[in-house]
Amino acid sequence: MDLNIAGIRLDVTEDGYLTDVSQWNEEIATEIAKTEGIELTDKHWEVIAWIQEQVKNEVALSIRGIKKSGFISIKEFYALFPGGPLKVSTKIAGVPKPKSCI
Amino acid sequence: MKKLLILGAGTSGTMMANHLVKKLPKKEWNITIVDQYKTHYYQPGFLFLPFDIYSEEQVKKVGNKFIPKGVNYVQKKIEQIFPEENKVQLEDETLQYDILIVATGCKIAPQETEGMKGENWHKNIFDFYTYEGSLALRNKLRDWKGGKMVVHFTEMPIKCPVAPLEFVFLADSYFTKKGMRDKVDLTYVTPLGGAFTKPKATAALGHLMKEKNISVITDFNIERVDNDKNQIVDYGESTVDYDLLVTVPTNMGDEVIERSGMGDDLNFIPTHKHTLQSMDHENVFVIGDATNVPASKAGSVAHFASETLTDNILLFIDGKPLKEEFDGHANCFIETGKNKALLIDFNYEYEPLEGTFPIAGIGPLRLLKESIFNHWGKLAFRWIYWNMLLKGIPIPMVSRNMSLKGKNIN
Numbered sequence: 001m002d003l004n005i006a007g008i009r010l011d012v013t014e015d016g017y018l019t020d021v022s023q024w025n026e027e028i029a030t031e032i033a034k035t036e037g038i039e040l041t042d043k044h045w046e047v048i049a050w051i052q053e054q055v056k057n058e059v060a061l062s063i064r065g066i067k068k069s070g071f072i073s074i075k076e077f078y079a080l081f082p083g084g085p086l087k088v089s090t091k092i093a094g095v096p097k098p099k100s101c102i
Numbered sequence: 103m104k105k106l107l108i109l110g111a112g113t114s115g116t117m118m119a120n121h122l123v124k125k126l127p128k129k130e131w132n133i134t135i136v137d138q139y140k141t142h143y144y145q146p147g148f149l150f151l152p153f154d155i156y157s158e159e160q161v162k163k164v165g166n167k168f169i170p171k172g173v174n175y176v177q178k179k180i181e182q183i184f185p186e187e188n189k190v191q192l193e194d195e196t197l198q199y200d201i202l203i204v205a206t207g208c209k210i211a212p213q214e215t216e217g218m219k220g221e222n223w224h225k226n227i228f229d230f231y232t233y234e235g236s237l238a239l240r241n242k243l244r245d246w247k248g249g250k251m252v253v254h255f256t257e258m259p260i261k262c263p264v265a266p267l268e269f270v271f272l273a274d275s276y277f278t279k280k281g282m283r284d285k286v287d288l289t290y291v292t293p294l295g296g297a298f299t300k301p302k303a304t305a306a307l308g309h310l311m312k313e314k315n316i317s318v319i320t321d322f323n324i325e326r327v328d329n330d331k332n333q334i335v336d337y338g339e340s341t342v343d344y345d346l347l348v349t350v351p352t353n354m355g356d357e358v359i360e361r362s363g364m365g366d367d368l369n370f371i372p373t374h375k376h377t378l379q380s381m382d383h384e385n386v387f388v389i390g391d392a393t394n395v396p397a398s399k400a401g402s403v404a405h406f407a408s409e410t411l412t413d414n415i416l417l418f419i420d421g422k423p424l425k426e427e428f429d430g431h432a433n434c435f436i437e438t439g440k441n442k443a444l445l446i447d448f449n450y451e452y453e454p455l456e457g458t459f460p461i462a463g464i465g466p467l468r469l470l471k472e473s474i475f476n477h478w479g480k481l482a483f484r485w486i487y488w489n490m491l492l493k494g495i496p497i498p499m500v501s502r503n504m505s506l507k508g509k510n511i512n
Contacts, residue, residue: 014301058375058396062257063293063323063337064352068367074325074337084321085338087295099299100263101398101432102307102446102454 005031017091021055024094033092036083040092044080047072048093055095061086062098103132106415107190107199109180109358111137113145113492114390114404115205116168120494121412123172126419134174136192141165143233144487145261146401146480149268149437151236152228152243153276160484162233168492180206183362185383201385201415204371206358208261208391208399210235212351215256217327219351227327227347230269231261239348243276248285249345254334256324257293259368260353261391261399264446266290267297268437269348274314275439289317291334291342296320300453303446306470310438353399355392370394375450376426378411385418387411396450397430405491406431409502412494431504433459435480443476445469449504455511460499462508469509 003012005028011019016032018024029048033040040048050069054061063086067074081088090097106122108115119135126133147161169175181191183202190197210231212219218227228242229235253270260266270290277283290297290311297311297318298304311318325337333341334349355369364382365371372381373393380386389411390404397403410428417424430450437443445467446454458465467476490497 015295060258060396064257064367074323078338082338084295086293086323087321097295097299098258098293100258100294101434101448102264102267102298102300102303102436 013096015097017097018094021052021094029092029094032094036081036088036092038081038088038092041080043072043076044092047077047080047089051089051093051095055093060098061090061095104130104200105198106131106133106201106203107197108133108135108203108205109183109190110205110207110356110390110392111135111139111142111165111169111175112205112207112390113401114207114392114408115203116142116165116492117405117408117494118203118205118389118411119173120168120170120492121408122415123170124494125412125416128172132174133172134176134197135169136176136178136180136190136197137165138177138179139165140177141233142168144484145231146487147484148230148233148236149265149272151233152230152239152269153272154240154244155272156484158237163488168488170493180358181361182358183364185362185364185380185386188385199385201418202383202387203411203415204359204364204380204386204388204392205390206356206392208353208355208370210351211354212349214352214354215324215326217329218349220327220329222327222329222332226332226345227349229349229351230265231350231353242346246346248277248282250287250289250343251346251348252289252291252334252342252344253348254291254322254324254342255293255350256352259399260350262434263398264434264436266292266350270316271310271314271439272437273348274316278440283315287317288315289319289342289344291319291322293323294320302456302470303454306456307438307444314439353391359392366394368394374426375430376428377414377424378407378428379414379418379424387415395430398432398434400432400434401487401491402433403431405497406433406502408494409496427503429503431502433500433504435476435483437477437480438472441474441477442472443480444472445476445479447504447509452504452506452509452511455509457509459508 142165150156224238228239359365359369373388375395391399
């Protein structure tokens, strides 16, 4: 599926996740965040970078992983990305949302 | 005499023992398998036990019956693995090895969630991932008069990721059959973004929840269980009330992995996703639920992996490069209730697709579609497990790597 953000054409899944992480950049992240009602702060960018690193290393994303990483509390994570934080943060970070086999 | 040691005599360990005893020359190799438990469970049967679809006898057998002649079976607790010294400490002896296969599996860890394993554990909070849990739940359901049943899982990965879905579908059928479906409020609670997370599956099956009158709550990351209020609470402060909670707690690898310093924070061992060799020790191989590979934790995955792993062990022994062959292939039946089931066939690269299986165009099984044939397939699988799978006998027409033949890739 195609999505147009800030004049750039992106390949996305039906629910708006980038299918090609190389198409991601900070401007796109900012625009996606806007659609989720979020204005990105430094702390947001830290989380986004951490998420992208996990995905690059094929480490499955989880609340547990974020808790263990220690750089942010879960309460803070929820405050930064309200409404299903893993779902929202992965969309902004340009990575696939956490999935099961089916 | 060189020594090959297998830790764990569950599905994977037993299969590897059966594969390797046929391939390793008896005069050169001593194969030993260690497990602390006498009983081997057919874990897919735990789904059926709570609903009186299977009996206790159908889900368990004496484990050493499936260990082939020529393999030494040791029933002892494994204290610690010392991979730098090629040895394993058991409760009262030490075993040296030339090659180690870790098949110690994974299990539920309800104690990881505050309040889960409290005063109400197996009273109004149940698991169905253990023999004891499924039995306790069966006994509870036999007399349960109805109320709010919540079916939930804590976090990924869990073994058999479809089991919570199957459970809630079977619950819908069970209560309908008993004439009490209107007295039960069924809710499915998931930490993921939907009951189904893959596009083809969502398109094919998304309607099932609504059809069966099952509410779905998504993005629920459980923080704790409140035993006084009978509710689960997530980190975002949302709550879900229950009268009966059926939960899949956090799944973790065996504690011996933690004691040995070999695993990640869930006690899964870093394993090469295509060769099944340990990422840290070249003479250590890992198979089944004990690995950290991004394949589903399922018996079928272990079966396909065992074929590649057997070949790679032989290559390793010969000093040859290992085959990067394993593709995360999984082939699983999913009960959808009312005597129907689905079949899904997928791997690391492809999500479950529609199509025919195993013979392209003919089937007779349909992928991602409900049918009674698939349901019979799921029930027949118990025989296949005990009589073919465990013995390392290949399943005809079902190859170790997923085939694209017969699949709709559009």
